[in-house]
Amino acid sequence: MQDFANPRLKVEPLDLGIGLRRQACEAIKRAITEMDIYGRPEEIRLDERQLSHDLGVSRTPIREAVSILEQEGFVRSIPRRGLVVVRKTKREIVEMITVWAAIESMAARLAALRVTPNDINELHDLGEAFQDDPDRHIHDYSHANMAFHKAIIRLGGVELMVSLTDTLFIHMRAVRAVTMTQDNRARRSVVDHRAIIAALAAHDAGLAERLVREHTMGLAAHVEEHGDFLDVAAGDHRRRPG
């Protein structure tokens, strides 16, 4: 009966141990994403005992976290051999971008029917934030670029799209910077984004979908064309030739 009659104490739910495994999962994931995977040619191995020692927990939560990370495609567990950080091949990156294009274009279609002027303003701010000189702050612009696309997906109103693309975007972190610096893509992105915003503002679902699809598939084609650096040493540790 004290649900709303006595609002005396407003304590937070106090997330007790809501996941020592979650913390480990997040920590490892962040460590992986912040590491420049494609910078070094050799394989990156993970040691369970090292991780458990560094994180100050036992191996059990580490292993559960690793299970999740493996399911999400960040690491690969080779039985009796060890854990390696997966290095996405060019083909896999292109596939991820393709799926991203599929989801975001559908989200744009749905968003075109729902957007408010307020949403349009937010998109505009995100799109024009670095319009003056996108080449200057590549990293920041790349971040804002991701935020723009994530905003469109969010405006679609489908939570599942948000969660699915979140994982995809994390995987593409390593590719962002490279793709942005090439071919003056950053500058052209701004133009595309303006057109997308205009289509959304006009509630033109078909146009918004097409523009988003062509924009993102353009990135896929770009990676397909210039992304060979991803496969430089992706498969050099299959067998030990002796």
Place this chain on the structure above:
Amino acid sequence: MQDFANPRLKVEPLDLGIGLRRQACEAIKRAITEMDIYGRPEEIRLDERQLSHDLGVSRTPIREAVSILEQEGFVRSIPRRGLVVVRKTKREIVEMITVWAAIESMAARLAALRVTPNDINELHDLGEAFQDDPDRHIHDYSHANMAFHKAIIRLGGVELMVSLTDTLFIHMRAVRAVTMTQDNRARRSVVDHRAIIAALAAHDAGLAERLVREHTMGLAAHVEEHGDFLDVAAGDHRRRPG
């Protein structure tokens, strides 16, 4: 050196521990999918010890398998409370269908540029298999229907789409039968499928995409309209009202 010179012992590779956790994961997943989740109104709890005892393994592999299953959205782990089989809400089902529509329509677009006459024949066989009387063998038809859509996604040539939709389709297993029996959808599906095949055969990417999208989004709208049975008791175990 005894690889092929001395074929005296032909013992099978005996997948020792190639994944005790994988086996547990598959077993539990199959048990969940084969269980009629939406038949009983009460929550379905899973007991770790029971599972470990039934599968004949320790709790550790069970817990790792459960981590994967939780990540895939089949179970939900409530800290210190236990495991419950998730019962997808109508909204979540609609969202999954929407994502499915996004992916398959993109796959259809890609497939239209790649399909061979052989592929068209296969699709035709899948689509027309139950054309004579789809209402008769609802279960088989539902299976063939899924196979048809999975075939289109496969023809898109993007492996990631196949794996992503595999999980989605498993989740929608429970919904298939119901949606098929309502509104004469099975019969109309055949007509839609014919048009999709024709568009693919004509290499009309835009049309194929549109037809697939409208077909699948029609299912989404149908579930949105008639899928209230999904929420009958989805949230009755939040609090114990006393």
Place this chain on the structure above:
DNA sequence: CTGTGGCATAATGTATACCAGCGTCAGGAG
């Protein structure tokens, strides 16, 4: 009679110990 508080039980989350392969290195033999 009802409500509250404490206790007991049980289930999960975590830690540690043990086990089984696989790689590597060294030593011996040809």
Place this chain on the structure above:
DNA sequence: CTCCTGACGCTGGTATACATTATGCCACAG
């Protein structure tokens, strides 16, 4: 000098034991 073989160590996989917490019941007090 080279190649094969065996042993050791490192790695992950599994099991079991322990602690912490949630829940339900019972007793006592108002």
